[in-house]
Amino acid sequence: MQLTDDDVRAILKLLDASGFGSLELETEQFRLSLQRSDAGGWTQETVTLREPEPLPAAAAPAHPPAGAAAPEPAAPAPASQSVPSGPQPGLIAVTTPLPGTFYRSPKPGSPAFVELGQHVEADTVVAIVETMKLMNSVYAGTRGHIVEICLGDAEFAVQGAVLMRIQPDAP
Amino acid sequence: VILRRVLIANRGEIAVRVIRTCERLGIETVLAASAADMDSVAARRATQVICLGPAPANRSYLCVDAVMAAAIASRADAIHPGYGFLSENAGLAEACEAAGKTFIGPTPAQLRAVGDKLKARSHALAAGLPVVPGGEAANLAQAGELAARIGYPVLIKSVGGGGGRGMQLVRSAETLAAALDLAIAEASAAFGDPRVYVERFVAAGRHIEVQVLGDGRGVVHLGTRDCSIQRRYQKLIEEAPAPRLRAELREQMQNAALAFARHLEYRGLGTVELLMDCERDSFHFLEMNARIQVEHPVTEAITGLDLVEEQIAVAEGRALRFGQAEIRFDGHAIECRINAEAWRDDFRPCPGRIDHARFAAGEGIRVDTHIEAGVEIPPYYDSLMAKLIAFGRDRPQALERLVAALRDCDIRGVESTLPMHLELLQTPEFEVGAVTTAYFPQFLASHAAVSGAL
Numbered sequence: 001m002q003l004t005d006d007d008v009r010a011i012l013k014l015l016d017a018s019g020f021g022s023l024e025l026e027t028e029q030f031r032l033s034l035q036r037s038d039a040g041g042w043t044q045e046t047v048t049l050r051e052p053e054p055l056p057a058a059a060a061p062a063h064p065p066a067g068a069a070a071p072e073p074a075a076p077a078p079a080s081q082s083v084p085s086g087p088q089p090g091l092i093a094v095t096t097p098l099p100g101t102f103y104r105s106p107k108p109g110s111p112a113f114v115e116l117g118q119h120v121e122a123d124t125v126v127a128i129v130e131t132m133k134l135m136n137s138v139y140a141g142t143r144g145h146i147v148e149i150c151l152g153d154a155e156f157a158v159q160g161a162v163l164m165r166i167q168p169d170a171p
Numbered sequence: 172v173i174l175r176r177v178l179i180a181n182r183g184e185i186a187v188r189v190i191r192t193c194e195r196l197g198i199e200t201v202l203a204a205s206a207a208d209m210d211s212v213a214a215r216r217a218t219q220v221i222c223l224g225p226a227p228a229n230r231s232y233l234c235v236d237a238v239m240a241a242a243i244a245s246r247a248d249a250i251h252p253g254y255g256f257l258s259e260n261a262g263l264a265e266a267c268e269a270a271g272k273t274f275i276g277p278t279p280a281q282l283r284a285v286g287d288k289l290k291a292r293s294h295a296l297a298a299g300l301p302v303v304p305g306g307e308a309a310n311l312a313q314a315g316e317l318a319a320r321i322g323y324p325v326l327i328k329s330v331g332g333g334g335g336r337g338m339q340l341v342r343s344a345e346t347l348a349a350a351l352d353l354a355i356a357e358a359s360a361a362f363g364d365p366r367v368y369v370e371r372f373v374a375a376g377r378h379i380e381v382q383v384l385g386d387g388r389g390v391v392h393l394g395t396r397d398c399s400i401q402r403r404y405q406k407l408i409e410e411a412p413a414p415r416l417r418a419e420l421r422e423q424m425q426n427a428a429l430a431f432a433r434h435l436e437y438r439g440l441g442t443v444e445l446l447m448d449c450e451r452d453s454f455h456f457l458e459m460n461a462r463i464q465v466e467h468p469v470t471e472a473i474t475g476l477d478l479v480e481e482q483i484a485v486a487e488g489r490a491l492r493f494g495q496a497e498i499r500f501d502g503h504a505i506e507c508r509i510n511a512e513a514w515r516d517d518f519r520p521c522p523g524r525i526d527h528a529r530f531a532a533g534e535g536i537r538v539d540t541h542i543e544a545g546v547e548i549p550p551y552y553d554s555l556m557a558k559l560i561a562f563g564r565d566r567p568q569a570l571e572r573l574v575a576a577l578r579d580c581d582i583r584g585v586e587s588t589l590p591m592h593l594e595l596l597q598t599p600e601f602e603v604g605a606v607t608t609a610y611f612p613q614f615l616a617s618h619a620a621v622s623g624a625l
Contacts, residue, residue, distance in 0.1 A: 002191065002194065002216060004191065004195070005537050005538075008532055009532075009533065009534065012532060012533050012534075034532065035529075037531075037578075037579045039575060039578055039579065041531060041532075041533055041575055041576065041579050042531070042532040042533040042579075043529050043530065043531055043532060043579045043580075043581075044529070044530055044531075044532040044538070045527075045528065045529045045530070045543070045544070046543050047543050047544055047545070048212050048215040048216060048543065049215075050215045050216070051215065052209060052210060052214040052215050052217075052220045053218070053219045053220065054209065054219070054220050054221065054222070055201065055219050055220065055221040055244065055245050056221075056244070057221060057222040057241075057244075058221065058237070058240035058241045058243065058244035058245075097519075098519065098520060098550075099522060099550045100550055101227070101551075103356070106352040106353065106355065106356045107352065107355045107356045107359050107365055108359060108365075110352075125349075128356060130360060131520045131522070131550050132511075132520035132522065132550060132551075132552065132553055132554045133360075133361060133552065133553050134520060135353060135356055135357050135360065137353070
């Protein structure tokens, strides 16, 4: 059982009448801290103490998600692709702007933004990273050739992860 | 039917919100959560929690089969889908019917009629509502032809979408192809439907919507909301009623919403979104959202209703519990969406761990949230952390309370949009009210100019 906003308001009325400036309330379910703010209003901080009560998970769906969203990352392709020579000095890393899911193509089934060995301009979109439901375009940032793609399609990119490496053109 | 056990197929603040009403009504709740949310505040507050699948939404919250399996395994009578995810998915509503579960929402046919935005446009026309010029864009050639006909700038919108996802503004033919690709990608990821359509972009309009509630026979409206403060078609601030609206126009909007809902013999809670053209003093139908909306608390504040309770009542097959004449509108309410975003850094999303979360409390203040100290905000879902709602006898009082309440809020561990709201609410333009959708970009531009000068 949680307190409702009405409960909290009723408690605050009592506090207003009493002259107390704060209240700490703890049950098995939650901890509520009410404090008078510097400006004279009230503030609340809640911590839910109750532990979740999990039910056994349902049997896995027999067939693939109906109407579910693509891109469909049933099993992200984990392999990192690189040209046989491997990473060399002088390569420029393309890093993810945000932690999120790395996509190589604009939509499922369509060709990848870039392939290994392809020449790109600084403003070429090389991938999309989806963070908090937003698709963020990733730009090459450098003129040159893509020599390594470090993550598989639909793999999760942690903050700052290297997505690709570019061999920059000679100036 | 009387619902005794409801599966909540959602997460975040709306899951907590639905649990609160169910608890008050003596209904047990089972939270259907992804692996990333098994220890969330909603999971702790629900009677029980069941795992839907891994963290990515397309393998959990967007998976009809997983949700149905969870409903059956947990012996729930009904599914509350919240907003977003599968809330407007006709497939889920149909699967509920087939499994003898109550879907807390409209019928599958109604979901199809409004979920497909192109079909919704034709229903709106049939119901006598004006629509924004536009149409389907199945490929680049068709999009280009249509855009040229209605004139740039145009908006690319997702046929299966809503909530602003998958929407792209295109100012000229040169950028159409790239925008179309991005819109299709977002539409696929967010809604599982890559189809998009093109509409004329109204540069200076007000986004006004009408809340409706139907029981399949009768329909009532619950007044207007103004949601014109938006960034990239994501609402940031909403208020009810829409301020400074000519009385006859407000009535026409409310009647248009009723006409549309009646045309569909609508059952459930829904919102008819309208775009007001301020120059022409007229409005167009945009779309209908066949679900509870993020901004529903401002309507609750001015009507005194609990909209989740009304959703449950009509889902149980009961008739509307009040007629139009019995609905009283009183006072004014404004809501701020507090997101985990760095607003000074182009609203960069900031997933992470909350170290500290203090909110305002007291007279005229409501906070709907799923964050508290220790909570982890995962990168897989949206950035909404909390909604701060202030109610007052009139708009100035509501605004005054909201500003004071924002000052009393303190979130640490991730960046939040609290400081942005505090600045925005104190601009002369917002204080006057009735700004257009062009206002927020101007606010950002002027703010950037000031910051740059310092």
